[in-house]
Amino acid sequence: MSDRLPKSPDNAKSPNNDGGANQRISADDVAKVANLSRLTLDADELDLFTHQLADILDHARDIEALDLEGVEPMARPLPLVNVFRADEPGEPLDRAEVLAAAPSVENNQFRVPPSLGER
């Protein structure tokens, strides 16, 4: 596999691969992923995180120069196999104990604020 690697990681920073990935992450990108992640950032945080994420992603650019044609992705160390077990009832978690750990409970169920429309 070594022949797939460039001579040195220093030569690996390629300016013209993979469309969007060669542009530095922008404040707008960070604001978008913050929203997807349900995180609120103030202006200072947005600026700081944008710079930090850009630095991390810059470091990761060394993999862009690798010849990965035909290489299978490895999502996990072990082969994926179906795991079956006998269909026998086991001991469930104690309902009262589970609900005692919830932030808000009503009628033995988790309670949340309204999810649709105005309160």
Place this chain on the structure above:
Amino acid sequence: MTSNPGAHLTAIDIAASVRSGERTAGDVLEEHLERIASSDAEIHAFNHVMVDEARHCAQAVDTAVKAGEDPGPLAGVPVALKDNMCTRAVPTTCSSRILQGWKPPYDATVVQRLGMAGAVVIGKTNMDEFAMGSSTENSAFGPTRNPWDTSCVPGGSSGGSAAAVAAGFVPISLGSDTGGSIRQPAALCGVVGVKPTYGAVSRFGLIAFASSLDQIGPFANTVADAALVLEAIAGHDPADSTSIREPFAELFPHLDDGVSGTRIGLITEMMGEGIDADVAARTREAADALEAAGATVQEVSIPAVNYGLSAYYLVAPAEASSNLARYDGVRYGNRVEGNTTDEMMFATRTEGFGDEVKRRIMLGAYALSAGYYDAFYGKALKVRTLIRADFQVAYEKFDVLLSPTSPSTAFPLGDKTADPMAMYLNDVCTIPTNLAGHPAISVPFGTGDDGLSIGVQVLAPPQGEQQMFTAAAVLESAAPGGAR
């Protein structure tokens, strides 16, 4: 702290004396609780000490011994757990505000197995929030300090578990290792730390960070103690679908086998740039010691490990962004109220998570998002394949591999907190093992120019723990000045 008051008390000695009735588990426990009470204010290894539960447990062990029963191989041995392992009705926080005060409704499999082996769980240790970090400074409850030099970090993310063993608070502890979080703090605290083969130890009840990388393993003062704990917690668990079905290796019968004829490869990529000269020097001396004990040692190149850090900091955040989506203020953990469910979730997560966790969640969400998935996450997964393949080639010629564990000795608190990338570089030697799913162990081997501990890492192929422990035992006996 200039000496380790507990280093001479091995888990093996404690268990033998409790099983024979020479000492009680209760007395052993009280000695350790006293040490924690007198010194942990300075170290902050623990988030929570389980005084009542531990006394109850020790009493049960002593009752069993009196009744002529064998409580098990860890009889009366006090154990500390990283605070990301679920303990029923005992606070489990991941050192995060979002889980502060949460009491899980069940025990992790490792907690059950420690109990069955007669161990006494004594408390939950501090960590980088959700195991994200290399210094234990990312804890919401304040940093842990290195027992050898309290102005320095203990490493991380399992810094509390490493410091607890180094300070003599417990003879053994458990940590979790996603990119080096057991081995790096073990190296910086001068103790033994093991990252087993992926799937060797059940992850049921381990709070997930990056599920394809996370693995639980032990800290101990000696290689034999680490083997004792690992044998007790390893093995198939139907509750973890990634748990290996074959029986775990027998470690003890082979600890004294020696390395005569063993083929050992010194990893070239982990001996050059970025590795401090004193760390590289100790690693070469470790290689010489193994050669003197009868092994053949040669340098071996594993080119793809140069890309490990890049792949890791795409794969681990991607998995974390998905795993940490569950902290939404609905079913457990803390909630910050809002007018709508969405407002509540934003407020809960914004206040509940620290900066490093937020960074990794956003980085992961970005690496997985449309337009970037193939360029970042997809490529990182292919790099994983290359790393595993390069290791495979090396293991055709070598039985185990050798490298430094951490590029430097312990660094001062605050040294790297402003620069995430500088912090990440701590894990450059440990990360490839996690990406490949292989086992590795860090053994203390002398000190650096600053007098602080240096760890040397023995790496092995999947399920190669037996030869890995045999080589580690030889290194331990050859370490300069013995164990610190």
